[in-house]
Amino acid sequence: MDSMKEDGLPLPAPQPGWALFLDFDGTLTELAPSPDAVVVDPAMPQVLAGLLEGLGGAVAVVSGRSLAEVDRLLGVVLPGAGVHGLELRTHRDAEIRPPAEAEGIAVIASVLTPLVEADPRLILETKPGAVALHYRRAPEREKECRAAMKAAVAGTTGIHVIDGKMVLEAKPDHVNKGYAIENLMQVPPFAGRVPVFAGDDRTDEDGFGVVRALKGVTIKIGPGLSRAEYRVASVEAFIDWLKEVASVLSDTG
Structure with missing residues (x-):
C-alpha cells in the first residue's frame, strides 16, 4: 500500500488522454456548516463543459452526496458515482443504479x-x-x-x-469511491484512459489507492496525511487549475 504523507508534487500538466474523477465537497466547493449551504463557483458549469469536450466526455463526479443533489448544485449532469459508489451513472443520460441496501x-x-x-x-x-x-x-x-x-x-x-x-x-462495507472508479474505468468513455482523481477527505483515500494502482494521477486538496501523489493548497487553487486544464485542452483539441 502507498504510504501516507503530508506533502506532494505540484499539479501536473493536462493530458488529453485523462479520465477525470472529481470529488465534490472540499474539492469543487468549499466545505460549509451544512450540506445545503455550499456555494458553487458560477463559472463551474462552463468549466465542466470545457473539460467534457476536451476529454471526450471522460469527466465524472465521485461524491458522498447523491447524484441528484450534485446535479442540482453543479447545474450540469455528469457521469459518476453518488453516495460513495452506491449510485452509479456510467454516462450522462444513463439511469442511476439504485442501491440494494x-x-x-x-x-x-x-x-x-x-x-x-x-x-x-x-x-x-x-x-x-x-x-x-x-x-x-x-x-x-x-x-x-x-x-x-x-x-x-x-x-x-x-x-x-x-x-x-x-x-x-x-x-x-463493500462500496467506496475506489470501487466506483474501478467500475467507471471499465466502460466508455473512461476505459483505456489514464485515471485522475482529486479529493480532500479521508473518504477519498480508497479512490487514491485504486487510481495509483492503475498508474493514474492522484491529487489531494488541502492539508493532511494522504497517499495522493500531487497536492494543491486550496479549493480555489484547484478550481483555477481546472480552468487552466479546460483552456489548454480546448486549445489543443
Whole structure:
C-alpha cells in the first residue's frame, strides 16, 4: 500500500488522454456548516463543459452526496458515482443504479432520529443506501454522536461507518469511491484512459489507492496525511487549475 504523507508534487500538466474523477465537497466547493449551504463557483458549469469536450466526455463526479443533489448544485449532469459508489451513472443520460441496501439504512436512520431531533445543531442526512450524522455545528458532541452511530449499526450485517470531517456515515462495507472508479474505468468513455482523481477527505483515500494502482494521477486538496501523489493548497487553487486544464485542452483539441 502507498504510504501516507503530508506533502506532494505540484499539479501536473493536462493530458488529453485523462479520465477525470472529481470529488465534490472540499474539492469543487468549499466545505460549509451544512450540506445545503455550499456555494458553487458560477463559472463551474462552463468549466465542466470545457473539460467534457476536451476529454471526450471522460469527466465524472465521485461524491458522498447523491447524484441528484450534485446535479442540482453543479447545474450540469455528469457521469459518476453518488453516495460513495452506491449510485452509479456510467454516462450522462444513463439511469442511476439504485442501491440494494436501502432498507437496512432506513432502520439506522430511524434509530438516530431522536438524537438529532433533540439538538437542531446536529444534521441527519439520508441518502440512497447511506445515512450521515453531521456534528460540525456541535463538535463538543462528537463522543455522543459516535456512541449513537455505533449503537445504531449494532446487529446489522455488511454495514460499516466512514469517519469524515465531523461526519459519521453508515454505508455498505463493500462500496467506496475506489470501487466506483474501478467500475467507471471499465466502460466508455473512461476505459483505456489514464485515471485522475482529486479529493480532500479521508473518504477519498480508497479512490487514491485504486487510481495509483492503475498508474493514474492522484491529487489531494488541502492539508493532511494522504497517499495522493500531487497536492494543491486550496479549493480555489484547484478550481483555477481546472480552468487552466479546460483552456489548454480546448486549445489543443
